[in-house]
Amino acid sequence: MTINLDPRVPAGPLADKWENHKFSMRLVNPANKRKFKIIVVGTGLAGASAAASLGELGYEVEVFTFHDSPRRAHSIAAQGGINAAKNYHNDGDSVYRLFYDTIKGGDYRSREANVHRLAELSLNIIDQATAQGVPFAREYGGLLDNRSFGGAQVSRTFYARGQTGQQLLLGAYQALMRQVDRGSVKLHTRTEMLDLVVKDGRAVGIVTRDLVNGAISRHSGHAVVLATGGYANVFFLSTNAKASNATAIWRAHRRGAAFANPAFTQIHPTCIPASDEFQSKLTLMSESLRNDGRIWVPKRAGDNRPPNDIPMAERDYFLERMYPAFGNLVPRDVASRAAKRMVDAGHGVGPLQNGVYLDFANAIDRLGRNTIAERYDNLFQMYERITDEDPYQVPMRIYPAPHYTMGGLWVDYNLMTTIPGLYALGEANFSDHGANRLGASALMQGLADGYFVLPYTIGDYLAEYLNTDPVPTSHEAFGEVEAGVRERVSGYLNTNGTRTVDWFHRELGKIMLEHCGMARTESGLDKALAEIPALHEEFKADVRVLGESESFNQSLERAGRVDDFFELAQVMCLDAKNREESCGGHFREEYQTPEGEALRRDNEFAYVAAWDWTGDPGSPELIKEPLEFENVKLSTRSYK
Amino acid sequence: MNITLQVWKQEGPDRAGRFATYQVDDIEPEMSFLEMLDILNERLVSQGDDPISFDHDCREGICGTCGVMIDGQAHGPQLGTATCQLHMRKFRDGDTITVEPWRAAGFPIVRDLVVDRTSFDRIIEAGGYITVDTGAAPDANLIPVPKDVAETAFDAAACIGCGACVAACPNGAANLFTAAKINHLNLLPQGQAERWARTEAMVEVMEEYFGSCTNHGECEKACPKEISIDFIAWMNRDYVKAKVKNRRLMGQKA
Numbered sequence: 001m002t003i004n005l006d007p008r009v010p011a012g013p014l015a016d017k018w019e020n021h022k023f024s025m026r027l028v029n030p031a032n033k034r035k036f037k038i039i040v041v042g043t044g045l046a047g048a049s050a051a052a053s054l055g056e057l058g059y060e061v062e063v064f065t066f067h068d069s070p071r072r073a074h075s076i077a078a079q080g081g082i083n084a085a086k087n088y089h090n091d092g093d094s095v096y097r098l099f100y101d102t103i104k105g106g107d108y109r110s111r112e113a114n115v116h117r118l119a120e121l122s123l124n125i126i127d128q129a130t131a132q133g134v135p136f137a138r139e140y141g142g143l144l145d146n147r148s149f150g151g152a153q154v155s156r157t158f159y160a161r162g163q164t165g166q167q168l169l170l171g172a173y174q175a176l177m178r179q180v181d182r183g184s185v186k187l188h189t190r191t192e193m194l195d196l197v198v199k200d201g202r203a204v205g206i207v208t209r210d211l212v213n214g215a216i217s218r219h220s221g222h223a224v225v226l227a228t229g230g231y232a233n234v235f236f237l238s239t240n241a242k243a244s245n246a247t248a249i250w251r252a253h254r255r256g257a258a259f260a261n262p263a264f265t266q267i268h269p270t271c272i273p274a275s276d277e278f279q280s281k282l283t284l285m286s287e288s289l290r291n292d293g294r295i296w297v298p299k300r301a302g303d304n305r306p307p308n309d310i311p312m313a314e315r316d317y318f319l320e321r322m323y324p325a326f327g328n329l330v331p332r333d334v335a336s337r338a339a340k341r342m343v344d345a346g347h348g349v350g351p352l353q354n355g356v357y358l359d360f361a362n363a364i365d366r367l368g369r370n371t372i373a374e375r376y377d378n379l380f381q382m383y384e385r386i387t388d389e390d391p392y393q394v395p396m397r398i399y400p401a402p403h404y405t406m407g408g409l410w411v412d413y414n415l416m417t418t419i420p421g422l423y424a425l426g427e428a429n430f431s432d433h434g435a436n437r438l439g440a441s442a443l444m445q446g447l448a449d450g451y452f453v454l455p456y457t458i459g460d461y462l463a464e465y466l467n468t469d470p471v472p473t474s475h476e477a478f479g480e481v482e483a484g485v486r487e488r489v490s491g492y493l494n495t496n497g498t499r500t501v502d503w504f505h506r507e508l509g510k511i512m513l514e515h516c517g518m519a520r521t522e523s524g525l526d527k528a529l530a531e532i533p534a535l536h537e538e539f540k541a542d543v544r545v546l547g548e549s550e551s552f553n554q555s556l557e558r559a560g561r562v563d564d565f566f567e568l569a570q571v572m573c574l575d576a577k578n579r580e581e582s583c584g585g586h587f588r589e590e591y592q593t594p595e596g597e598a599l600r601r602d603n604e605f606a607y608v609a610a611w612d613w614t615g616d617p618g619s620p621e622l623i624k625e626p627l628e629f630e631n632v633k634l635s636t637r638s639y640k
Numbered sequence: 641m642n643i644t645l646q647v648w649k650q651e652g653p654d655r656a657g658r659f660a661t662y663q664v665d666d667i668e669p670e671m672s673f674l675e676m677l678d679i680l681n682e683r684l685v686s687q688g689d690d691p692i693s694f695d696h697d698c699r700e701g702i703c704g705t706c707g708v709m710i711d712g713q714a715h716g717p718q719l720g721t722a723t724c725q726l727h728m729r730k731f732r733d734g735d736t737i738t739v740e741p742w743r744a745a746g747f748p749i750v751r752d753l754v755v756d757r758t759s760f761d762r763i764i765e766a767g768g769y770i771t772v773d774t775g776a777a778p779d780a781n782l783i784p785v786p787k788d789v790a791e792t793a794f795d796a797a798a799c800i801g802c803g804a805c806v807a808a809c810p811n812g813a814a815n816l817f818t819a820a821k822i823n824h825l826n827l828l829p830q831g832q833a834e835r836w837a838r839t840e841a842m843v844e845v846m847e848e849y850f851g852s853c854t855n856h857g858e859c860e861k862a863c864p865k866e867i868s869i870d871f872i873a874w875m876n877r878d879y880v881k882a883k884v885k886n887r888r889l890m891g892q893k894a
């Protein structure tokens with residue numbers, strides 16, 4: 001069965017589409033809302049905002065997270081900020097400009113209508129968060145402050161010291177807890193969704209495992225919302241929290257939800273380079289540092305003098321040299337690749353020669369140490385704790401690391417996946433960011449989805465099912481899924497192999513970073529596509545998970561997640577191989593300009609690549625959603 | 641580096657716990673404390689021994705998931721640092737390190753070093769929010785907030801909810817956590833409407849789960865975000881006021 005990829009974009013002029021759509025959608029009247037039960041998986045910005053808003057509207061909501069508290073979702077770690085086209089600074093910003101920057105930043109691989117809606121809603125998000133008590137940075141007059149971020153020439157980023165994610169998530173979490181207190185939302189913590197239940201082609205529930213006592217249970221609802229985050233941990237070493245994983249969306253994919261643009265992953269330019277083999281994760285240094293820090297390497301390859309001993313004339317400020325208009329503020333993909341080129345050419349710095357400098361000396365001279373401390377002190381402290389070096393005295397060392405995944409479950413304009421009744425929000429879906437996400441836009445998208453899009457669009461679907469009960473959990477559709485989950489769980493425990501889950505995860509990560517990371521080639525991807533299934537077979541035969549399933553068992557949790565990463569990794573490589581062009585975060589070495597910049601091939605590849613599960617992760621079916629651009633002209637991104 | 645670890649092992653909330661001793665050799669000073677535990681766990685599993693359960697996620701000191709007592713100190717010897725940000729260079733070759741879970745009546749043990757902190761969620765649920773339905777907010781710049789006020793509210797809002805304050809307190813009190821949460825909102829103009837009701841409700845739920853504060857000040861020292869105990873004084877002041885205030889006259893000058 002070939003699935004239907006109708007994006008359901010409303011008709012009309014771009015700026016009116018969302019307004020018109022809100023009017024034409026069916027509504028559920030307030031008294032009827034409590035007759036609908038909605039399952040929300042995930043309590044990050046997208047999930048918490050959605051669950052809270054649905055609860056406020058009167059729906060019966062059940063929300064699940066594998067964390068011990070909703071507040072711990074990975075969104076908490078976002079540092080830099082959130083974009084909004086408020087134009088509080090009178091510097092020429094507008095909804096249209098934010099729309100345009102996002103489409104362009106995404107290298108023309110996203111849907112115009114979705115992105116425009118996102119830019120419109122950005123205004124409401126800042127209002128909502130401020131009213132909740134989110135302590136955004138302020139100026140002396142008491143009004144909100146902004147800063148600029150990569151890929152934009154206006155100041156539209158709202159921030160809360162270096163903890164914008166934590167403060168926004170606390171706002172959403174508090175709104176969620178208010179609904180828990182009111183009884184409209186039921187919260188299940190330390191509970192992991194392990195599969196989706198589909199009956200007659202509709203999503204009707206989920207099967208979960210209680211991570212404390214191992215109990216497997218069934219939950220049914222009129223609709224299921226996945227807000228389960230991204231999959232950058234497929235690389236093992238990434239900036240994501242250790243537990244971030246793809247199981248929820250991957251299991252949904254196996255049940256029929258198409259997976260869009262899996263190869264569109266973002267490598268963030270400013271992370272602390274790995275210090276050795278035992279490294280467990282990579283730490284991001286907020287992109288906002290590029291506002292005041294200057295990036296450079298020694299002009300002479302292999303120059304290992306201490307940075308402060310290298311005279312100005314012997315430094316290469318390569319971003320400023322290559323991209324004079326944007327300088328250190330070029331988008332992430334451009335900055336990352338430039339750093340990689342420098343390190344590959346032997347200009348890397350630090351003990352392992354695997355970094356470039358991010359230097360604040362000029363900014364400290366110009367603005368004074370206090371101003372710099374006010375802006376970045378917590379980031380500087382974080383850096384010092386990890387590296388034992390003081391960035392006020394010596395330049396930071398940074399290097400790109402896997403950070404964000406633009407790909408995810410395919411969704412239409414209503415955020416519904418190809419399975420009716422199943423929605424995907426936040427980083428878990430593929431919408432809005434195209435082939436590259438601009439800084440400070442993920443928080444914006446997660447909150448737009450959760451606060452302002454889903455609460456409208458879900459009613460349009462539910463209206464059809466008024467006065468029908470959710471499918472009872474005693475139905476055989478639930479029984480079958482539960483049996484599969486039990487088999488999977490006991491399978492890991494009974495393998496009795498010799499290698500740990502982490503060993504396999506690390507090996508998988510190495511293959512992915514090497515062949516499906518910052519630069520990709522057909523032959524490399526072929527190699528990965530041979531190595532990954534082989535390693536996966538070894539995993540199935542030789543993994544060692546101790547203990548039992550009826551108790552708190554962290555190796556068992558990880559085994560299932562890594563098992564799913566193996567399958568996802570293959571589709572990522574297939575997608576990267578299929579896309580014979582370079583765009584955004586996807587760089588195919590065969591497709592570059594003579595200057596080494598990405599070479600897009602719009603005639604062949606201006607489409608969303610959605611992959612449908614066929615039962616074999618090595619041969620999914622490709623379905624294309626053509627992208628039509630009625631408002632912006634496709635041009636080569638230039639940051640010179 | 642070679643380290644000897646004494647780690648609390650406990651299979652479940654109702655099981656008896658004990659210390660187990662592990663020899664961890666060939667550790668690098670650049671490793672984080674949790675990476676050292678990762679390596680130990682890898683070795684344990686390879687030998688067929690039960691790994692140590694411990695909570696963690698972001699590994700950058702912001703999610704508040706990690707947290708253990710290291711040689712009797714919540715989050716270990718380095719001030720203003722969560723367990724996940726602690727590096728082995730803070731220890732010496734040959735050290736013996738004792739690792740225990742948070743110990744407090746309000747935080748039952750789940751397994752080994754993992755505890756149940758849902759009591760914190762209950763405190764938030766009681767009133768740790770500003771009531772504003774989605775879509776009901778006025779323009780963000782309508783209400784200016786003086787920079788100093790915003791900064792102080794932020795100092796309170798920086799709390800990551802890890803529970804170190806409770807673990808460090810001889811009485812197992814959660815006053816620093818609760819005060820941080822209350823003051824974040826009570827200081828802001830947006831939080832005034834619910835100020836008194838919030839304070840009363842949150843303090844009273846806190847008292848159901850946790851011990852009483854007798855001003856030891858250990859919480860402030862243990863806090864990875866260095867949240868000031870001044871907030872506790874402000875919370876106490878607001879609590880007393882909340883009790884005597886005639887809320888129907890609120891909004892009028894006292």
Ligand SMILES: Cc1cc2nc3c(=O)[nH]c(=O)nc-3n(C[C@H](O)[C@H](O)[C@H](O)COP(=O)(O)OP(=O)(O)OC[C@H]3O[C@@H](n4cnc5c(N)ncnc54)[C@H](O)[C@@H]3O)c2cc1C
Pocket residue numbers: 041042043044045046047064065066067070072073074075076077078079080081082164165191192193194227228229230239240241244245247248284403404425426427428439440441442443444446
């Ligand atoms: C270090 C870092 C800094 C960042 N900084 C910025 C920034 O400054 N600005 C910006 O815009 N973006 C930033 N980002 C990106 C942004 O933080 C994320 O994209 C965004 O927060 C994702 O939110 P989310 O709600 O989609 O998912 P998450 O916050 O990842 O939440 C996922 C939720 O799903 C739950 N979950 C997942 N799977 C399951 C399952 N199977 N069962 C039950 N529950 C499950 C988890 O428990 C969690 O509650 C940053 C990212 C990182 C890594």
Ligand code: FES
Pocket residue numbers: 695696697698699700701702703704705706707722723724725
């Ligand atoms: S793991 Fe997140 S604070 Fe330590």
